[in-house]
Amino acid sequence: MIYLDNSATTSPYKEVLDSFYKVSQGFFANPSSIHYLGGEVEQLLTKAKEQAASLLNVLPKELIFTSGGTESNNLAIKGIALQHQNRGKHIITTQIEHPSVLEACRSLEQFGFDVTYLSVDIEGKVSPEQVKAAIREDTILISIMHVNNEIGTIQPIEEIAAISQQYPKLFFHVDHVQGLGKVPLHLAHEGIDLCSMSSHKIHGLKGTGLLYIKRGTSLYPLVHGGGQQEEIRPGTENVSGIVAMVKALRLTFDNQKNKIDEISKLSRSIRECLAADSRIYINSPKTGAPHIINISVPGYKPEVVIHALGKKDIFISTKSACSSKHSDESAVLAACGLEQSRTMHGFRISLSFYNTEEEINQFCRTFLEVLDELSDVMGR
Template identity: 65%
Template sequence: MIYLDNSATTKPYPEVIKSFQQVSESYFANPSSIHQFGGEAEKLLLKAKEQTAKILRVEPDEIIFTSGGTEGNNTAIKGIALEHQTRGKHIITSEIEHPSVLEACHALETLGFAVTYLPVNQNGLVSIADVKQAIRNDTILISIMHVNNELGSVQPIEEIGSIAKNNPKLFFHVDDVQGLGKLPLKLKNSGIDLCTMSGHKIHGLKGTGILYVNKRTKLFPLFHGGHQERNIRSGTENLPGAVAMAKALRLISDKQKNNNGEMTKLRDYLRTELEKIHGVVINTPENAAPHIINFSVPGLKPEVIIHMLGEQQIYISTKSACSSKLTDESRILAACALDKVRTTSALRVSLSYDSTRQEVTAFLQALKKAVDQLKEVME
């Protein structure tokens, strides 16, 4: 099997599965219980927070363990909106955010909030000038993703963070689900108040994630109950999931440090070879994230190519897994003002640190053969 759909989900590392199982078997007490066994579970939870905080270079009490990216994004966006609505009801985001950000914003619009959706250029990037111009007296939140899940474009987060620092009345949230473990992102003293991360995108487990919440940032909780997790996320903590998330984060951080640009080299090889295939057009900009390549084969249905490759156990995707079963057109590519022939024929390859040149070569050969066959049938 050749798996090149790592932006949809990754194969969990064996060590992550092992840690989840060990904690589930040996530390199954409720961390809130006052007996010694509960105390042991609580200590393990604090240790997971400390390990996570050390890797992210933040404080342990700024780590909230979640069920993943969707919960993290909703908690951050709705939590800020509902808590600070007396100061203002204006939010800034971009047109190419993940559905969990856009739908949260749409829901807030029904509650009387105003949302500015920033446009992007052909490379899928927001303009710093547009960000500055969009800020109003009643703006309470900017939410911009680090790396786009379909295109791989990398937003100017550092610059937006500086803008946020100069506007202390507003908060800055970053969806780093696709950037985590591939591109560095400084959190402390960066202007970033909230940051969403997901376990299953970094060889962790589905149902695990992290929301970084700067300790000066107050949120209205989406879940009310036993006041766990700084009263931001009530409910009995998923201790095995938290430990597994901390383990996945440590392993991916080690891979990121020791990779020496191998993933970027593999991505560049993939890009160069794709450009040689007649009829293929690259959509991903040059200076994108090291693991994503988006391309179109105008005139051919992407689903047909996906299934032809799938029959050979080669797996890629059309677009974001969260929207791949919806309309044929890529919303992200349409926002980049690309032609309809490209926006309706897009495919995405997403690598991991375990992807090899042999796998990429085999994929390229299979793709070329599939494209040639389909074009013959059409002629």
């Protein structure tokens, strides 16, 4: 099997599975219980949070564990909006955000919030100047992803963070789900107030995520309950998932130091091979994240190609897994201004630290063979 859909989800590290099983079996008590079993689990939870904070270079109290990237994004956006609506009701984001950001913003429009959806250039990038020009007296939140989940564009987060610092009453949220472990981001930057992360994108388990909330930033909780996690995200903690996520975070950061050049090399190989075929257009910018390569093949139905590849044990996707079952058109490619022959016929190839040169060579050969086979069927 050749798995090249790692932006949708990744296969868990063996060590992550081992950690999850060990904690589930031996540390099953409720960390809020006052007996010694509960105390042991509470200590384990505290240690896991301290380790995560050390890896991310933030304070333990600045981290809230969630169920994943979608919850983290919703908690950040709605939490800020509801808590600080007396300051203003204007939010800034872009047209190419993940659905969990776009839909969260659209839901707030029903409650009187005004959202500016910034356009992007042909590479999917928003300029800091655009962001600054959109800021108004009543702006309370800017939410922009670090790495685009479909085409891999890296946004100028530090420049936007520097701009946000100039406006003390607004907050800056970064969706770092696709960049985590692949493209460095310094959370300690003074202009970043909130940052979302997800476990299953870094070889952890589904159902666990992180939200960084800079010290002094207040949120309105979306859930009310027993007061766990600073009363921002109450409910009995998923200690097994949290420990497993921290293990995945450490291993991924180790791989980022040692193996990111290998991913870049594989990405270049894919680009060179596919770009040589006149039927194929490369949509991802050369300066984008190395693990995401988006292409278009006009005239070929993406689902037909993907099913044909699947029969050969090769797996890629069309776009974000969270939107792939909706409209055939990629909203991200459309926002980049590409013609419909490309926006309707896009594919996403996404790499992990475990893909090999042999796999990439096999994928490229097979992909072109599938196009040839389908051309014969279509009488081209």
